[in-house]
Amino acid sequence: MIREVNSLDLLYLVAAGRWTLALTAMAFVGGGILGLAIMMLRIAPLKPVNWLAVGWIQAIQGTPLLAQIFVFFFGFAIFGYKVSPWVAAGVAFSIYASAFLAEIWRGCVEAVPRQQWEASAALGLSFPQQLRYVVLPQALRVAIPPTVGFLVQLIKNTSLASTIGFIELTREGQITTGATFRPLTVYGIVAVLYFLICFPLSQWSQHLERRLNVAR
Amino acid sequence: MSLVRLEDVTKRFGQLTVLDQVSLKVEPGEIIAVIGRSGSGKSTLLRCINGLEPIQGGRILVEDDVVNDPKTDLRKLRQKVGIVFQSYNLFPHLSVERNITLAPTVVKKMPPAEARKLAEEALARVGLSDKIDAYPDQLSGGQQQRVAIARSLAMQPKVMLFDEITSALDPELIGEVLKVLEALARQGMTMLLVTHEMGFARNVGTRVVFMHHGKVWEQGPPAQVLGNPQTPEMKSFLGSVLH
Numbered sequence: 001m002i003r004e005v006n007s008l009d010l011l012y013l014v015a016a017g018r019w020t021l022a023l024t025a026m027a028f029v030g031g032g033i034l035g036l037a038i039m040m041l042r043i044a045p046l047k048p049v050n051w052l053a054v055g056w057i058q059a060i061q062g063t064p065l066l067a068q069i070f071v072f073f074f075g076f077a078i079f080g081y082k083v084s085p086w087v088a089a090g091v092a093f094s095i096y097a098s099a100f101l102a103e104i105w106r107g108c109v110e111a112v113p114r115q116q117w118e119a120s121a122a123l124g125l126s127f128p129q130q131l132r133y134v135v136l137p138q139a140l141r142v143a144i145p146p147t148v149g150f151l152v153q154l155i156k157n158t159s160l161a162s163t164i165g166f167i168e169l170t171r172e173g174q175i176t177t178g179a180t181f182r183p184l185t186v187y188g189i190v191a192v193l194y195f196l197i198c199f200p201l202s203q204w205s206q207h208l209e210r211r212l213n214v215a216r
Numbered sequence: 217m218s219l220v221r222l223e224d225v226t227k228r229f230g231q232l233t234v235l236d237q238v239s240l241k242v243e244p245g246e247i248i249a250v251i252g253r254s255g256s257g258k259s260t261l262l263r264c265i266n267g268l269e270p271i272q273g274g275r276i277l278v279e280d281d282v283v284n285d286p287k288t289d290l291r292k293l294r295q296k297v298g299i300v301f302q303s304y305n306l307f308p309h310l311s312v313e314r315n316i317t318l319a320p321t322v323v324k325k326m327p328p329a330e331a332r333k334l335a336e337e338a339l340a341r342v343g344l345s346d347k348i349d350a351y352p353d354q355l356s357g358g359q360q361q362r363v364a365i366a367r368s369l370a371m372q373p374k375v376m377l378f379d380e381i382t383s384a385l386d387p388e389l390i391g392e393v394l395k396v397l398e399a400l401a402r403q404g405m406t407m408l409l410v411t412h413e414m415g416f417a418r419n420v421g422t423r424v425v426f427m428h429h430g431k432v433w434e435q436g437p438p439a440q441v442l443g444n445p446q447t448p449e450m451k452s453f454l455g456s457v458l459h
């Protein structure tokens with residue numbers, strides 16, 4: 001029953017890595033759009049809307065990601081909707097990312113001096129115009145490093161999607177282990193593959209951070 | 217009709233009363249120098265006029281618009297009231313041209329070509345025609361402040377508020393900014409300016425307003441107020457700035 005880990009296994013693992021990347025991309029794009037909207041609600045000059053955003057952020061940051069994934073996968077099933085692991089994971093990770101990105105980006109927006117808001121308000125710009133033309137372009141500069149940092153976390157966290165049968169890198173590792181009974185070798189390879197995805201991103205993020213510090 | 221009218225305006229920050237029943241009328245073409253000690257409420261006065269700070273009592277009017285009426289469209293009102301700050305507050309990520317054309321194109325929906333012409337004209341008025349493509353961090357403090365004035369002028373306001381716009385500048389750069397203000401005064405711009413430049417207040421101002429403890433303590437023609445102060449507070453203030 002026990003066999004060596006062969007090159008075909010490796011190929012399958014690498015192939016499964018694509019789904020790790022696909023889920024990450026989905027969560028990042030979905031969470032980015034949603035997170036931008038929530039960040040704006042969070043800072044908009046309207047209290048009830050702020051509370052709504054705070055509630056969203058707190059609820060998501062205060063519960064385990066695994067629980068969120070289960071809610072979407074099993075929760076929908078209870079109401080008679082059968083959702084695929086793809087949909088459940090995509091939605092759960094997007095929502096998870098939205099809360100964290102909203103908070104990261106709010107910090108970046110608040111790093112823009114208050115006087116920039118005042119100067120643009122005094123010229124008659126509306127809140128959305130202030131954001132779009134004055135504040136967000138300046139916040140973007142500081143936003144890149146922490147955003148990439150979160151992306152790296154996100155990639156590693158997609159491994160939790162394996163619990164609902166979403167076949168990505170970690171799940172493929174479990175399957176390969178089941179076939180070979182060589183967990184150490186297989187998870188070693190899995191770890192290396194994660195590292196190969198995340199390391200360049202971390203490096204890039206640090207590079208951007210250094211460049212920003214020099215530009216100051 | 218007065219261009220700007222303050223009626224018994226009271227402004228508080230928490231328990232602290234910063235403007236205490238201030239009444240003031242600004243007629244078209246007037247150049248009012250607001251003077252007073254640090255903390256007397258000069259900046260707050262200006263910031264209330266264009267609605268950057270809400271007030272707790274009284275009324276502020278710019279022409280017919282009541283600034284502190286929640287129904288007033290503050291964005292419309294601010295097109296009539298330009299303000300320039302001590303710290304310039306240019307948009308660092310935008311070129312000089314874009315700093316100036318942003319509000320005309322975005323707020324007034326002016327076509328880009330027309331806005332560019334406007335920027336050229338505004339820069340000519342502050343003597344910086346050659347800097348249209350520069351970025352704020354490539355300019356000296358005096359030049360940045362002149363761009364900030366041009367940016368405000370490009371919205372064609374009816375009244376301009378200046379809050380100690382030379383205070384952050386090196387002494388040798390103050391003159392170039394004051395020259396721009398003098399030119400504006402000659403062209404008939406209505407101005408309300410907080411300043412520590414007593415010479416400027418005397419020579420260019422049509423009225424001097426002395427603020428003390430959040431009140432308009434003394435006001436009148438510059439020669440009279442500065443030359444013959446009526447209150448001990450004004451006397452001691454003048455003593456401290458002139459020596």
Ligand SMILES: Nc1ncnc2c1ncn2[C@@H]1O[C@H](COP(=O)(O)OP(=O)(O)OP(=O)(O)O)[C@@H](O)[C@H]1O
Nearest residue numbers: 229232234252253254255256257258259260261380
């Ligand atoms: N946002 C704020 N929150 C609380 N207090 C404030 C705020 N802004 C101003 N103050 C207080 O209001 C008072 C008046 O401030 P203001 O800036 O109008 O004074 P000023 O006459 O312009 O002084 P300076 O010459 O130093 O600029 C000060 O005591 C100041 O501490």
Ligand SMILES: [Mg+2]
Nearest residue numbers: 258259260380
């Ligand atoms: Mg002040």
